[in-house]
Amino acid sequence: MKKYTLIFASAAVGFLASCGGNSETAQESTPTETTAPESTETTSGEEGIAELTIESNDDMKYNLKTLEVKAGDQVILTLINKGTMPKEAMGHNLTILKQGIDLEEYAMAASKAKDNGYQVKGREGDVIAHTKILGPGESETITFNAPEVGTYKFLCTFPAHYGLMQGDFIVK
Ligand SMILES: [Cu+2]
Structure with a gap:
């Protein structure tokens, strides 16, 4: 029973996220026009x-x-x-x-x-x-x-x- 609750919860979160992320989605689908490679992203979440x-x-x-x-x-x-x-x-x-x-x-x-x-x-x-x-x-x-x-x-x-x-x- 607990498992189902968790699945439902994460599905709800995913649904909410996809609703709220319109602008983000639009940005992602816009093709980038730069031909040069992008600068690398900083992978560490740690400050500093x-x-x-x-x-x-x-x-x-x-x-x-x-x-x-x-x-x-x-x-x-x-x-x-x-x-x-x-x-x-x-x-x-x-x-x-x-x-x-x-x-x-x-x-x-x-x-x-x-x-x-x-x-x-x-x-x-x-x-x-x-x-x-x-x-x-x-x-x-x-x-x-x-x-x-x-x-x-x-x-x-x-x-x-x-x-x-x-x-x-x-x-x-
Ligand atoms: Cu070299």
């Missing part, structure tokens, strides 16, 4: 924590062009390399640069620093956070504090990848 996941692949691309967090957030960022090509040929990382650091210039310098995980030795201060270079099927989660409000650049520093593999890390 931004949990983000971004993927890389053998096409030398990230699946997102924008990552967005709030100022003061603790950022838990995961890079998953979905590719299958060997790390030596198609490794990827995610590197977030401080403002004012020239992306192309940093990428060129980093591409020569294979023995340092493609990060420039002595220029750690130019980087907010970065993962290591990931091979096929690998992932890494890095945790750091969101910098002040602004738009920052992220890129892959594997040689010749930054042209296609870059995006905006936005702190609101």
Whole structure:
């Protein structure tokens, strides 16, 4: 008997929700016109924590062009390399640069620093956070504090990848 009551209750809730959610439903059915991938949604419900996941692949691309967090957030960022090509040929990382650091210039310098995980030795201060270079099927989660409000650049520093593999890390 209790079971039936529960089923009825949840059905009623579902009915109410579908009645009350008209505007939401309308929004969902409207096709989005943006061709670029949406920014990732923050999956953590916890206040002050931004949990983000971004993927890389053998096409030398990230699946997102924008990552967005709030100022003061603790950022838990995961890079998953979905590719299958060997790390030596198609490794990827995610590197977030401080403002004012020239992306192309940093990428060129980093591409020569294979023995340092493609990060420039002595220029750690130019980087907010970065993962290591990931091979096929690998992932890494890095945790750091969101910098002040602004738009920052992220890129892959594997040689010749930054042209296609870059995006905006936005702190609101
Ligand atoms: Cu890459």
